[in-house]
Amino acid sequence: MRVGFIGTGSMGSILIEAFIETKALLPSQIHASNRTFDKVKALAKRYTGLHAYPSNVRVVQRADIIFLCIKPLEFQTVIDQIKDEVHEEHLIVSITSPVEIKDLERKLKAKVAKVIPSITNSAGRGASLIMAGERLTERDKDVLFQLMKSISHPLWLDEKYTRISADIASCGPAFISFLLQRMIDAAVEETGIPRDKAVTLFTQMMIGFGALMAKNKFTLESLQERVCVPGGVTGVGISVLEREVDDMFHKLFKATQLKFNEDVELVQEMFYKTST
Numbered sequence: 001m002r003v004g005f006i007g008t009g010s011m012g013s014i015l016i017e018a019f020i021e022t023k024a025l026l027p028s029q030i031h032a033s034n035r036t037f038d039k040v041k042a043l044a045k046r047y048t049g050l051h052a053y054p055s056n057v058r059v060v061q062r063a064d065i066i067f068l069c070i071k072p073l074e075f076q077t078v079i080d081q082i083k084d085e086v087h088e089e090h091l092i093v094s095i096t097s098p099v100e101i102k103d104l105e106r107k108l109k110a111k112v113a114k115v116i117p118s119i120t121n122s123a124g125r126g127a128s129l130i131m132a133g134e135r136l137t138e139r140d141k142d143v144l145f146q147l148m149k150s151i152s153h154p155l156w157l158d159e160k161y162t163r164i165s166a167d168i169a170s171c172g173p174a175f176i177s178f179l180l181q182r183m184i185d186a187a188v189e190e191t192g193i194p195r196d197k198a199v200t201l202f203t204q205m206m207i208g209f210g211a212l213m214a215k216n217k218f219t220l221e222s223l224q225e226r227v228c229v230p231g232g233v234t235g236v237g238i239s240v241l242e243r244e245v246d247d248m249f250h251k252l253f254k255a256t257q258l259k260f261n262e263d264v265e266l267v268q269e270m271f272y273k274t275s276t
């Protein structure tokens with residue numbers, strides 16, 4: 001299997017590193033290009049055998065599965081460059097949520113899928129989301145699933161749930177980091193605990209929490225019940241959270257959905273109003 005990557009920015013390089021580090025792929029199976037060639041050259045220097053090209057067309061000519069790790073408004077340029085080289089047997093995988101599978105199927109002869117990875121996949125953990133277009137065979141689906149399984153917990157998903165699933169699996173680590181940072185700030189400001197001690201305590205708590213969840217010993221509800229002893233301190237804290245969190249997450253998901261809808265519109269404009 002020869003796997004291509006067009007775009008080796010943040011997520012493209014995370015995927016490449018994760019596939020190599022988990023030994024799902026050998027560097028020699030990877031063919032990659034990036035607009036700024038130095039970025040992909042640096043990866044080839046780090047992973048001997050990885051094929052780096054200054055041209056996206058070369059990736060398409062050399063690979064069977066091609067991950068498009070570019071931003072939404074960069075798609076039309078890349079499609080214009082590669083479309084004549086893409087054939088029916090290629091499997092094109094977009095990692096960009098507002099670019100819809102049906103639009104890529106209209107523009108390319110290939111089989112098309114969408115995968116939403118997460119920064120957690122760089123630790124071989126966390127979920128990834130997979131959506132398959134109509135042209136994929138059962139074998140294609142299996143190959144893609146196994147590839148993503150080597151670095152994550154993959155989940156098949158209906159494309160209509162792209163945004164909310166990406167909010168949880170992909171944006172989630174940033175949201176949780178933000179909340180933890182605010183908890184650390186408050187702990188330091190309210191009590192004077194040294195910041196480095198608070199950071200270690202919170203980080204270790206999160207690692208322990210993840211490990212506990214992975215063991216399926218508790219559900220989220222039963223964990224709260226177990227920690228919350230009657231008349232204890234945890235319950236007092238939970239009451240504050242209940243009061244203060246209120247509809248904060250509703251507002252968050254409404255805002256991300258709104259931004260997503262705007263992005264989808266911009267992509268549609270790019271594909272169908274400005275292109276020939």
Ligand SMILES: NC(=O)c1ccc[n+]([C@@H]2O[C@H](COP(=O)([O-])OP(=O)(O)OC[C@H]3O[C@@H](n4cnc5c(N)ncnc54)[C@H](OP(=O)(O)O)[C@@H]3O)[C@@H](O)[C@H]2O)c1
Pocket residue numbers: 006007008009010011012033034035036039056069070071072074077078095096097116117118119170
């Ligand atoms: N970051 C995440 O956690 C995450 C998670 C899931 C999905 N995604 C999605 O992944 C996509 C990429 O995100 P990112 O964070 O990796 O962005 P990024 O760091 O900006 O990477 C995009 C890369 O694409 C390259 N590129 C742009 N136009 C190109 C072209 N015509 N030919 C070849 N390469 C080109 C850029 O090259 P230059 O070096 O020249 O800029 C850059 O290295 C986005 O749609 C994002 O929504 C990201």
